[in-house]
Amino acid sequence: MKPKLTLKKIAKELDVSISTVSKALRDSPEIGEETREKIKAFAKHYNYKPNNIALSLKNRKTKTIGIIIPEIVHHFFTTVISGVEKVANEMGYNVLVCLSDNSFDKEVLNMEMLANGSTDGFILSLAKETMQKGDYHHLQEAINQGMPLVLFDRVVDSIACDKVIIDDVAGAKKAVQHLLDVGCRRIAMISTVDYVSVGKLRTKGYKEALEENDIEFDENLILKIEEMEDSEKEIEEFLSNCEVDGVFAVNEHFAISAVKTLQESGKKVPQDVSVIGFTDGELSKRFIPGLTTVSQHGMRIGEESARLLIEKLERTPTEEDYYKTIIVETGLVVRDSTKSKK
Amino acid sequence: MKPKLTLKKIAKELDVSISTVSKALRDSPEIGEETREKIKAFAKHYNYKPNNIALSLKNRKTKTIGIIIPEIVHHFFTTVISGVEKVANEMGYNVLVCLSDNSFDKEVLNMEMLANGSTDGFILSLAKETMQKGDYHHLQEAINQGMPLVLFDRVVDSIACDKVIIDDVAGAKKAVQHLLDVGCRRIAMISTVDYVSVGKLRTKGYKEALEENDIEFDENLILKIEEMEDSEKEIEEFLSNCEVDGVFAVNEHFAISAVKTLQESGKKVPQDVSVIGFTDGELSKRFIPGLTTVSQHGMRIGEESARLLIEKLERTPTEEDYYKTIIVETGLVVRDSTKSKK
DNA sequence: TTTCAACACGAAAACGTTTTCGTAGTTTCG
DNA sequence: CGAAACTACGAAAACGTTTTCGTGTTGAAA
Numbered sequence: 001m002k003p004k005l006t007l008k009k010i011a012k013e014l015d016v017s018i019s020t021v022s023k024a025l026r027d028s029p030e031i032g033e034e035t036r037e038k039i040k041a042f043a044k045h046y047n048y049k050p051n052n053i054a055l056s057l058k059n060r061k062t063k064t065i066g067i068i069i070p071e072i073v074h075h076f077f078t079t080v081i082s083g084v085e086k087v088a089n090e091m092g093y094n095v096l097v098c099l100s101d102n103s104f105d106k107e108v109l110n111m112e113m114l115a116n117g118s119t120d121g122f123i124l125s126l127a128k129e130t131m132q133k134g135d136y137h138h139l140q141e142a143i144n145q146g147m148p149l150v151l152f153d154r155v156v157d158s159i160a161c162d163k164v165i166i167d168d169v170a171g172a173k174k175a176v177q178h179l180l181d182v183g184c185r186r187i188a189m190i191s192t193v194d195y196v197s198v199g200k201l202r203t204k205g206y207k208e209a210l211e212e213n214d215i216e217f218d219e220n221l222i223l224k225i226e227e228m229e230d231s232e233k234e235i236e237e238f239l240s241n242c243e244v245d246g247v248f249a250v251n252e253h254f255a256i257s258a259v260k261t262l263q264e265s266g267k268k269v270p271q272d273v274s275v276i277g278f279t280d281g282e283l284s285k286r287f288i289p290g291l292t293t294v295s296q297h298g299m300r301i302g303e304e305s306a307r308l309l310i311e312k313l314e315r316t317p318t319e320e321d322y323y324k325t326i327i328v329e330t331g332l333v334v335r336d337s338t339k340s341k342k
Numbered sequence: 343m344k345p346k347l348t349l350k351k352i353a354k355e356l357d358v359s360i361s362t363v364s365k366a367l368r369d370s371p372e373i374g375e376e377t378r379e380k381i382k383a384f385a386k387h388y389n390y391k392p393n394n395i396a397l398s399l400k401n402r403k404t405k406t407i408g409i410i411i412p413e414i415v416h417h418f419f420t421t422v423i424s425g426v427e428k429v430a431n432e433m434g435y436n437v438l439v440c441l442s443d444n445s446f447d448k449e450v451l452n453m454e455m456l457a458n459g460s461t462d463g464f465i466l467s468l469a470k471e472t473m474q475k476g477d478y479h480h481l482q483e484a485i486n487q488g489m490p491l492v493l494f495d496r497v498v499d500s501i502a503c504d505k506v507i508i509d510d511v512a513g514a515k516k517a518v519q520h521l522l523d524v525g526c527r528r529i530a531m532i533s534t535v536d537y538v539s540v541g542k543l544r545t546k547g548y549k550e551a552l553e554e555n556d557i558e559f560d561e562n563l564i565l566k567i568e569e570m571e572d573s574e575k576e577i578e579e580f581l582s583n584c585e586v587d588g589v590f591a592v593n594e595h596f597a598i599s600a601v602k603t604l605q606e607s608g609k610k611v612p613q614d615v616s617v618i619g620f621t622d623g624e625l626s627k628r629f630i631p632g633l634t635t636v637s638q639h640g641m642r643i644g645e646e647s648a649r650l651l652i653e654k655l656e657r658t659p660t661e662e663d664y665y666k667t668i669i670v671e672t673g674l675v676v677r678d679s680t681k682s683k684k
Numbered sequence: 685t686t687t688c689a690a691c692a693c694g695a696a697a698a699c700g701t702t703t704t705c706g707t708a709g710t711t712t713c714g
Numbered sequence: 715c716g717a718a719a720c721t722a723c724g725a726a727a728a729c730g731t732t733t734t735c736g737t738g739t740t741g742a743a744a
Contacts, residue, residue: 054730
């Protein structure tokens with residue numbers, strides 16, 4: 001187990017000074033050609049690689065970006081990570097992944113850990129608990145300390161920073177419009193609670209679509225689900241109590257539960273009821289019938305976030321601050337859970 | 343944007359030396375009570391946190407562990423990460439995630455990046471290309487440099503290090519035995535290519551189960567799939583050309599494709615053909631019919647890996663080396679894609 | 685021969701810690 | 715009262731780099 005080679009060791013071995021070694025390896029013209037070649041040959045032969053930690057300390061930047069997400073066992077978030085990783089790697093950055101488990105405390109803890117030098121900046125999607133609580137002091141603190149921050153998906157208006165989101169309203173509208181187009185008239189919506197911005201925005205899109213088509217909004221056709229755990233039962237109860245010909249679900253799971261429930265109660269999908277979901281994951285793709293769904297391009301969201309962050313990191317500090325919000329558009333993937341247009 | 347507080351600044355502000363500040367904050371009895379309290383109060387008030395990079399440099403350890411996986415958009419790997427993250431966090435470690443994209447070159451590059459001080463050790467599942475190539479010099483190099491390495495899932499015998507695997511043979515055997523128990527006699531297997539150890543081992547389990555039940559092994563009942571992309575077509579072709587009453591698939595996707603194909607060709611699952619998969623993901627759970635499957639507990643694999651690695655990291659270097667291989671047992675999750683036992 | 689660039693290299697500071705060792709000033713004890 | 719032992723603190727080295735600023739040695743110009 002040979003310890004790592006350092007400049008100092010090379011210097012001693014070749015009987016020159018540390019500075020000379022450093023300069024030679026960085027091709028400084030200050031060093032004579034002969035010495036330079038000798039040092040470079042030696043370094044190459046013994047596979048010298050500079051120590052990142054020392055470099056980080058010296059340069060005051062780590063070349064790693066921290067991403068904090070509520071959960072990782074979730075298709076959408078993994079695609080985002082994948083996107084972040086891709087462009088980060090291309091730009092010579094590493095990615096430190098932390099999970100908040102949707103807990104406010106863990107989110108704060110993670111940020112504090114990473115803020116003390118481990119990371120140059122953050123990419124973050126808020127924990128459910130954080131949004132509920134409405135306490136964003138940890139975000140503001142990071143920003144105040146000069147750490148760039150990019151919020152994605154679950155964002156909040158009151159923090160001034162770069163953001164990457166999808167057009168939830170437009171996406172939901174698109175979905176509901178599709179249901180209307182294929183002939184649905186009584187459309188239920190299965191959503192999450194409102195404090196997750198996503199729930200509110202998609203509800204808005206739902207309403208807008210109805211309005212534009214002169215269909216009356218009916219509060220009773222909306223189900224808001226608090227806990228993932230009991231969702232299946234709630235959906236079953238909800239759907240058995242209201243006569244509908246279309247269902248707009250705010251994620252894959254709800255959509256699938258809806259299909260299951262409907263089928264079990266003797267209804268046919270899509271002949272009797274059309275169902276449309278949000279988030280295009282493995283589930284939607286492989287389910288039978290294939291789920292028509294609104295796809296949010298997680299990979300692109302990750303890529304844009306990383307690009308935004310790195311841009312901030314590498315800009316000279318004198319350039320003035322301004323914050324962008326990038327909207328990654330959603331797409332409609334039509335499969336077999338909605339009737340075809342007439 | 344106030345810059346971070348450092349020992350030096352505190353020292354200057356309070357007109358003491360840096361050493362005094364450092365000692366006071368670490369509750370050294372060397373420092374008088376009065377001074378100590380003053381310094382601690384100041385530090386607390388201005389929220390001093392030591393710089394991790396400086397600590398890393400000084401202590402020669404980063405308190406972060408690197409995990410390199412072939413792909414992240416994959417339920418199994420995300421559960422593993424989740425497990426690693428969990429125990430890493432509990433023990434005060436951070437997790438650096440890198441993706442090899444199943445490419446040998448990216449795997450090597452990632453290891454080199456992280457080996458230069460970014461990480462104290464590795465948790466790694468080999469890229470497909472790496473296994474195919476059989477070139478493991480980068481692993482050996484890391485070990486030689488004194489960086490502990492834990493291999494999981496896709497491991498290789500020739501490298502001496504800690505390993506966490508599942509009992510692929512037993513798991514496959516269990517699956518096939520289940521098919522036999524519910525009355526299947528002609529059982530097809532849909533597998534991956536052999537150089538991924540998983541493919542080979544599960545095939546072995548398949549054969550063993552048949553053998554123990556005195557059923558003749560038929561080469562024609564095995565399909566080996568190279569590329570994920572074309573799997574669906576291949577499976578369709580394969581199943582339409584052989585009469586079977588049971589299918590053992592080596593992952594969720596293959597299992598689902600099998601069910602789909604069978605249903606389309608008029609067969610009923612599980613009445614006519616029973617199908618069993620490997621890896622218990624969202625897909626298996628939510629599919630209709632729910633997929634009977636062998637579950638590999640990714641979370642536990644991650645936890646065990648992290649524990650193993652951290653144990654190595656924190657043991658005193660004098661303790662002798664020995665390597666463990668932990669086998670995380672698989673479970674059989676019976677759902678609706680296999681007939682019930684008679 | 686003197687003067688001065690140009691050249692080739694080294695010393696030292698800096699990044700932010702921790703830790704060893706040294707040393708004033710005070711107390712204790714014989 | 716002198717020596718020894720504490721007490722409370724500071725100086726400096728070390729971790730591995732990069733970079734600024736010397737400085738000694740050449741060679742050429744004057």
